[in-house]
Amino acid sequence: MASEADSPKRPPRTSVWLDGKPVTRPRRADRTDRAEPAAGDTKGTPTATRSGTDQPPPLDRDRITAVSVRLLDAEGSAKFSMRRLAGELGVTAMSLYWYVDTKDDLLELALDAVFGEVRVPDLTDESADWRDQLRALAVSYRTVLVRHPWVTPLIGKYLNIGPGSRAFSSAVLAVMDRTGLAPYGRMGAVSAVFQFVYGFGTIEGHFVQRCAEAGLTQDEYHRHAMGTIHEQPDFKRAFSNTEELMGARGGETVEEKRERDFTFALDLMIAGIEAMRERGRHETPPPAPAVG
Amino acid sequence: MASEADSPKRPPRTSVWLDGKPVTRPRRADRTDRAEPAAGDTKGTPTATRSGTDQPPPLDRDRITAVSVRLLDAEGSAKFSMRRLAGELGVTAMSLYWYVDTKDDLLELALDAVFGEVRVPDLTDESADWRDQLRALAVSYRTVLVRHPWVTPLIGKYLNIGPGSRAFSSAVLAVMDRTGLAPYGRMGAVSAVFQFVYGFGTIEGHFVQRCAEAGLTQDEYHRHAMGTIHEQPDFKRAFSNTEELMGARGGETVEEKRERDFTFALDLMIAGIEAMRERGRHETPPPAPAVG
DNA sequence: ACCTGAACACCGTTCAAGT
DNA sequence: ACCTGAACACCGTTCAAGT
Numbered sequence: 336m337a338s339e340a341d342s343p344k345r346p347p348r349t350s351v352w353l354d355g356k357p358v359t360r361p362r363r364a365d366r367t368d369r370a371e372p373a374a375g376d377t378k379g380t381p382t383a384t385r386s387g388t389d390q391p392p393p394l395d396r397d398r399i400t401a402v403s404v405r406l407l408d409a410e411g412s413a414k415f416s417m418r419r420l421a422g423e424l425g426v427t428a429m430s431l432y433w434y435v436d437t438k439d440d441l442l443e444l445a446l447d448a449v450f451g452e453v454r455v456p457d458l459t460d461e462s463a464d465w466r467d468q469l470r471a472l473a474v475s476y477r478t479v480l481v482r483h484p485w486v487t488p489l490i491g492k493y494l495n496i497g498p499g500s501r502a503f504s505s506a507v508l509a510v511m512d513r514t515g516l517a518p519y520g521r522m523g524a525v526s527a528v529f530q531f532v533y534g535f536g537t538i539e540g541h542f543v544q545r546c547a548e549a550g551l552t553q554d555e556y557h558r559h560a561m562g563t564i565h566e567q568p569d570f571k572r573a574f575s576n577t578e579e580l581m582g583a584r585g586g587e588t589v590e591e592k593r594e595r596d597f598t599f600a601l602d603l604m605i606a607g608i609e610a611m612r613e614r615g616r617h618e619t620p621p622p623a624p625a626v627g
Numbered sequence: 628m629a630s631e632a633d634s635p636k637r638p639p640r641t642s643v644w645l646d647g648k649p650v651t652r653p654r655r656a657d658r659t660d661r662a663e664p665a666a667g668d669t670k671g672t673p674t675a676t677r678s679g680t681d682q683p684p685p686l687d688r689d690r691i692t693a694v695s696v697r698l699l700d701a702e703g704s705a706k707f708s709m710r711r712l713a714g715e716l717g718v719t720a721m722s723l724y725w726y727v728d729t730k731d732d733l734l735e736l737a738l739d740a741v742f743g744e745v746r747v748p749d750l751t752d753e754s755a756d757w758r759d760q761l762r763a764l765a766v767s768y769r770t771v772l773v774r775h776p777w778v779t780p781l782i783g784k785y786l787n788i789g790p791g792s793r794a795f796s797s798a799v800l801a802v803m804d805r806t807g808l809a810p811y812g813r814m815g816a817v818s819a820v821f822q823f824v825y826g827f828g829t830i831e832g833h834f835v836q837r838c839a840e841a842g843l844t845q846d847e848y849h850r851h852a853m854g855t856i857h858e859q860p861d862f863k864r865a866f867s868n869t870e871e872l873m874g875a876r877g878g879e880t881v882e883e884k885r886e887r888d889f890t891f892a893l894d895l896m897i898a899g900i901e902a903m904r905e906r907g908r909h910e911t912p913p914p915a916p917a918v919g
Numbered sequence: 920a921c922c923t924g925a926a927c928a929c930c931g932t933t934c935a936a937g938t
Numbered sequence: 939a940c941c942t943g944a945a946c947a948c949c950g951t952t953c954a955a956g957t
Contacts, residue, residue: 488780491829523891530826537783599815607899
């Protein structure tokens with residue numbers, strides 16, 4: 336109740352997209368517009384630009400964002416710092432604050448750029464099966480989450496209202512429109528499918544990253560963890576069922592088992608959507624609440 | 628391929644439960660065993676223990692873990708540090724390292740304690756409906772995730788093989804056993820339901836926390852964010868559909884809408900499980916891969 | 920308009936030392 | 939067995955100052 340006594344007027348900070356610095360495109364005349372490489376195979380030296388000198392290209396928000404994503408992919412969020420990023424950009428840490436208010440703003444920009452990587456299906460194609468489109472969207476979302484394991488904690492942290500996020504959300508809603516599900520249940524269905532993919536991609540991404548850091552394949556890492564577990568006497572009994580939770584059996588690799596589980600879960604949810612759609616045809620939806 | 632050249636023998640660190648310091652119960656004779664309060668209403672002064680002096684009780688892993696959970700709940704993971712925790716325990720930061728190897732170990736312990744809060748259904752009750760048990764488990768898991776918003780990033784980060792995690796996993800598998808689903812699809816179904824709850828609880832928990840920090844109700848916060856969005860001219864069009872993604876309409880509160888979506892999604896997945904079970908009865912499952 | 924150096928108030932962790 | 943102080947190599951961010 337004494338909530339607005341201490342900070343009288345200023346509304347709480349919500350997002351770069353709302354309270355952030357206005358986007359100012361760089362004004363250097365010699366800049367080739369939108370010449371930034373999309374993929375990240377320029378991981379070596381940033382030298383030898385069109386001018387031939389070894390000075391890095393000038394800063395702007397797009398370049399800062401792109402390099403942030405590259406660093407986060409390569410070294411993980413634990414090692415990502417303003418100083419580290421600035422070093423990579425050939426500049427001091429403080430100059431970043433010209434383009435961005437806080438580190439959170441930077442992460443929000445990087446997050447939105449990653450959302451933009453999700454491939455959305457052709458939504459104008461009326462003849463396409465919504466099941467295929469939903470599957471494609473889920474698979475692409477999962478791929479992106481696994482490629483950038485640092486994003487999942489951020490998705491929970493921020494509002495996700497940048498252009499990349501919105502393009503993704505729009506696509507999700509558009510596909511869900513075509514399921515025949517009553518409007519009443521659409522958001523619940525969206526939640527079911529994409530929160531699942533989010534959770535699945537989170538666990539998978541961290542596991543893949545952990546294996547890479549240890550220099551082991553996923554099966555090797557799994558065997559190592561299981562081996563260590565079985566050395567602990569108390570755990571022998573306790574893990575009799577957890578084993579199938581974590582690992583492969585019967586000659587299946589960890590990756591194969593994961594693919595199988597993901598596909599089955601997606602099929603399950605599509606079957607669930609169809610079942611709820613039929614159910615909605617026979618029952619009358621609950622009345623809309625009165626407008627206050 | 629040159630992966631094991633640099634760190635020749637030492638296996639990678641996996642978990643407190645595997646590589647951590649052995650648990651040594653405190654040896655003080657005057658200690659009342661297991662007298663730690665379960666819930667967290669002792670948030671005031673830690674003084675005035677049974678001895679009447681104002682010196683805090685002696686350290687042990689359980690107490691360190693309990694205080695960690697309380698601090699993380701109260702102040703969030705961003706403000707949680709070894710120094711802050713030590714201060715709360717009336718000790719210097721370095722003494723914590725007697726009980727724990729790293730901060731990660733500490734977080735893993737706190738995470739497992741939280742998993743232990745999930746209420747598992749009575750698994751010996753043969754007459755209970757698996758749908759009710761699955762719903763109860765999902766609801767309790769969601770409640771715990773929202774109560775401790777700092778846990779979801781950790782679930783992705785660690786292996787989750789402590790006693791609390793294992794009790795939860797066992798319950799999930801036991802309930803799934805009773806669905807009639809073929810063993811082939813059980814882990815996929817587990818994934819569908821609980822990765823969904825994980826994702827849902829993550830977003831919900833962060834939103835609730837964000838509102839609390841801003842000193843606003845969820846509806847107030849939502850109106851504030853939407854108001855700010857609509858002030859941005861470019862966003863007017865773009866948000867015509869995202870509005871229903873984020874918010875309430877027709878007099879429904881944000882909380883009511885969220886309950887509705889969660890319930891619908893759970894119903895959807897239960898319907899999906901039933902559909903896949905029927906499908907499995909008519910089709911023959913794919914052959915198990917040959918053992919390598 | 921854009922970038923810097925110095926400074927502040929923090930981090931996790933190591934190490935030698937105390938009792 | 940348990941705890942400490944000092945130190946190392948870091949953080950994000952502010953501020954006054956440079957060009």
